[in-house]
Amino acid sequence: MKKEWPLWEVFVRSKNGLEHRHFGSLHAADAEMALENARDVYTRRNEGVSIWVVESKYITASNPSENGEMFEPAKNKVYRHPTFYKLPDEVKHM
């Protein structure tokens, strides 16, 4: 039997209206314990109003050794940013 509890990733929403952000990870035996541990470890200084936990094994991550083909092609394609339009002065907050 494996002695270590599985790893969980913790996402905390710090204010209503904001999105949940990844805060870190922790060990717990089940989802309920993960939620309580997350509350005690990550929100004890009033950091949050909502918590999500997900077992780390359910997260599919990109492989760092494939960063070349995954991310580098996007580097020199500045035209994908919508910065080439002339905006009328009346349009604010763009």
Added chain:
Amino acid sequence: MDSKQRSNYVTSIADNHLILGQRLGELCGHGPNLETDIALTNIALDLFGQTRSYYQYAAQLDDAFASEDAVAFLRKEHEYHNVLLVEQPNTHFGFVIGRQFLFDAYHLLLLEQLQYSADATLAAIAQKAIKEVRYHQRFSSDWLKRLGDGTEKSRKKMQEAIDALWRYTDELFEMTPIDQLAVDAGIGVDLHALRPMYYQKISEVLEEATLVLPETNYFQKGGKQGRHTEHMGYLLADLQYMQRTYPNMDW
């Protein structure tokens, strides 16, 4: 009820929290894992925060106390009126959870009444504490169920703890003369009325945890009169060391 008696009543409530907080504090850095260590320390800090509010008020009410620190650190063993349950040692994790669960269930019922106290300060302290204690109860009940309904070994150890601690539960509902005065004055909680609700709650959770309700008619008491178990002296030696060695120290 004069203000000295009122101070006694307030102190007798908070002594339970101070001593239980001290017990939990002993586990800081020694919890079974990092997450549980922080959780237990959080609970200890909640209890100390509540203790401070009560003791500050007690010191205001009674000139014999120079400050909240004098209430916390400068009394003799027989002047602490906490129940025997909270001074019991951290024998193993099952005892920590069992002790916490048996106290939390009482604590929540107490606060649910104390929030309607005619004493506005007590009512305010209770209203603030109630949310903290609701979480304590959730934490300890969840662990109780997890260990009770866990492996054969965890179930055996959890049952052992409940069996050993059970004899201290009835004292929670003992009414001292000060408790009665506080009830008569409309500021205190009638503990007898809490007893049936307490055992109802406890038996529900124990059943869910697949644990057996201990059957005994022998209950140990005395803490409320200042007669403590042999563990209390050691606990106080640790708790009071700094104030006794460096009187009036502050930081």
